[in-house]
Amino acid sequence: MVRFMAFSIRRAWHGFWKNGLMSLAATATMVLVLVLLAGLIILVTGLNATLDYVQSEVQVVAYLKDSTTQQDVIALETTLQRMPQVTQVKFVSKAQAYQDFLARHPGEADVINSLPNNPLPASLQINLSDPSNYVDVATYLNSEPGVDHVMNIQQTVEQLNTVIGVLQTGGTVLLVIVGLIVLFIVVNTIRLAVVARADEIEIMRLVGASDAFIRWPFIIEGAMVGLFGAAITNVLLLLSQGPITGFMAEYFKVLPVEASATVGPTIGLIVLGAGVGIGVLGSFLSVRSYLIR
Amino acid sequence: MAMVSPATPDFKPSQNRRPDAPDRPEDSVPTRIVLAMQGVTKSYPNGRVALRGVDLMIPEGDFVFLVGPSGAGKSTVIKLLIREELPTKGLVLLDGRDLGRLKRRDVPKVRRRIGVVFQDFKLLPNKTVRDNVGFALEVTGTPRRQIIPAVDRVLRVVGLTGQADQLPGQLSGGEQQRTAIARALVHNPRLFIADEPTGNLDPVISWEIIQLLLRINELGVTVLMATHNADVVTAVRRRVVALENGRIVRDELGAAYHRED
Numbered sequence: 126m127v128r129f130m131a132f133s134i135r136r137a138w139h140g141f142w143k144n145g146l147m148s149l150a151a152t153a154t155m156v157l158v159l160v161l162l163a164g165l166i167i168l169v170t171g172l173n174a175t176l177d178y179v180q181s182e183v184q185v186v187a188y189l190k191d192s193t194t195q196q197d198v199i200a201l202e203t204t205l206q207r208m209p210q211v212t213q214v215k216f217v218s219k220a221q222a223y224q225d226f227l228a229r230h231p232g233e234a235d236v237i238n239s240l241p242n243n244p245l246p247a248s249l250q251i252n253l254s255d256p257s258n259y260v261d262v263a264t265y266l267n268s269e270p271g272v273d274h275v276m277n278i279q280q281t282v283e284q285l286n287t288v289i290g291v292l293q294t295g296g297t298v299l300l301v302i303v304g305l306i307v308l309f310i311v312v313n314t315i316r317l318a319v320v321a322r323a324d325e326i327e328i329m330r331l332v333g334a335s336d337a338f339i340r341w342p343f344i345i346e347g348a349m350v351g352l353f354g355a356a357i358t359n360v361l362l363l364l365s366q367g368p369i370t371g372f373m374a375e376y377f378k379v380l381p382v383e384a385s386a387t388v389g390p391t392i393g394l395i396v397l398g399a400g401v402g403i404g405v406l407g408s409f410l411s412v413r414s415y416l417i418r
Numbered sequence: 419m420a421m422v423s424p425a426t427p428d429f430k431p432s433q434n435r436r437p438d439a440p441d442r443p444e445d446s447v448p449t450r451i452v453l454a455m456q457g458v459t460k461s462y463p464n465g466r467v468a469l470r471g472v473d474l475m476i477p478e479g480d481f482v483f484l485v486g487p488s489g490a491g492k493s494t495v496i497k498l499l500i501r502e503e504l505p506t507k508g509l510v511l512l513d514g515r516d517l518g519r520l521k522r523r524d525v526p527k528v529r530r531r532i533g534v535v536f537q538d539f540k541l542l543p544n545k546t547v548r549d550n551v552g553f554a555l556e557v558t559g560t561p562r563r564q565i566i567p568a569v570d571r572v573l574r575v576v577g578l579t580g581q582a583d584q585l586p587g588q589l590s591g592g593e594q595q596r597t598a599i600a601r602a603l604v605h606n607p608r609l610f611i612a613d614e615p616t617g618n619l620d621p622v623i624s625w626e627i628i629q630l631l632l633r634i635n636e637l638g639v640t641v642l643m644a645t646h647n648a649d650v651v652t653a654v655r656r657r658v659v660a661l662e663n664g665r666i667v668r669d670e671l672g673a674a675y676h677r678e679d
Contacts, residue, residue: 332529334558
């Protein structure tokens with residue numbers, strides 16, 4: 126068994142380097158595939174993170190009249206906190222709202238400063254244990270005199286949800302289609318590498334090599350193609366991590382986390398697994414057609 | 419893991435052989451039959467019938483020429499023997515074992531009992547002579563320490579010791595064929611099959627190859643050689659089996675390529 130393994134690995138290694146051009150072609154195709162895969166995963170992960178973030182955010186915002194007193198606010202807060210549907214209540218003062226606005230729109234400080242006084246209302250931001258409990262809470266808030274109006278973030282979330290759902294489904298469908306096409310390409314590239322050595326396989330069969338002795342070197346070689354492809358892809362991903370984070374920050378502004386930081390190791394593993402898997406599958410399928418007679 | 423019997427091609431004449439009559443199994447003491455074909459018919463999916471009711475016995479130590487025009491069925495016989503094809507009807511027995519009923523995973527084991535060489539040598543261009551020969555043992559899981567002496571021995575038999583470290587591209591056609599012969603012998607086969615081994619070689623080199631095959635036969639290996647080479651067959655005067663249209667039309671000892679009536 127040890128001898129068999131040593132033989133297979135040695136032959137795979139020699140096979141990979143002696144057929145350099147074919148190995149290069151297969152590895153390059155593999156890298157393309159894996160980069161595509163990683164890109165799609167990053168995109169879908171980004172969308173999911175956005176959704177999660179928005180969903181976890183404040184679900185009901187009650188804007189307060191400027192006339193509302195401190196006591197009124199405390200009373201409101203206390204009542205809200207006693208409601209079983211409510212998980213958290215946060216008071217945002219007018220001054221805080223002003224600061225938040227400045228932080229979010231740094232270029233527009235002049236606009237707000239040109240006004241005689243701070244136009245931003247104070248608000249209560251309320252988190253719900255279950256978004257569908259919105260109606261109860263909203264009804265209560267609307268009946269309170271200190272509340273100017275209630276904004277239902279839930280509606281926004283639902284709309285966003287629909288959009289993201291479409292994007293996710295589309296992304297997944299795209300991923301599957303691209304994955305299949307790419308699997309086909311990689312399998313064919315590996316097949317070419319195997320065909321290039323059809324005479325070797327023929328000789329092995331003639332001299333009485335068992336199927337395992339013929340198959341395993343090629344499978345290990347396929348795994349090597351996957352391994353190298355994954356390594357190169359991961360290096361590329363690592364190098365582009367900065368720009369990707371920038372991209373994410375640009376397009377998913379709401380996203381507070383550095384997506385690539387949390388997603389990085391997982392994607393690396395997925396890329397590795399997919400690379401080796403595709404390589405092994407490709408070799409297996411390619412050699413199979415030579416063995417079944 | 420199944421290991422091959424250690425390859426020790428020292429080619430001692432088998433005990434059943436009598437030095438005075440090596441090619442006449444029928445008047446010798448009971449001899450083992452290496453190859454038996456009984457009522458073998460082979461038709462291909464395209465409807466072509468390559469063999470029709472072929473009966474052929476090859477006893478141990480025999481040297482048989484398989485002759486006949488192109489398309490007579492010589493290649494089909496060889497394909498059946500190396501179990502590249504299965505008979506449509508009839509039995510192909512190698513050492514009493516029915517190749518038609520062989521399990522797929524047992525095919526490699528049977529192939530190790532057969533050495534085969536072709537017109538186009540089938541050598542690996544990027545391996546040396548030594549590695550080409552050793553390859554046959556390597557891919558069947560033979561330990562390295564057994565490969566080296568076995569390869570040295572067969573290279574000595576075919577007279578290529580001096581060329582052991584050359585690549586096939588550096589060799590003459592005859593030397594390439596001798597490399598292929600060495601590779602076919604390294605498993606110490608029960609039956610040595612040569613399919614037009616001189617087809618690509620000039621007459622002088624062809625003679626060298628035939629002499630080598632005769633010598634291998636003298637060392638005790640059963641040889642079946644398919645050929646068009648009438649001069650060689652007629653000169654050597656061994657058993658001749660002639661195929662025509664898928665039938666054996668002649669099976670003579672000490673015969674010429676063509677019928678001598």
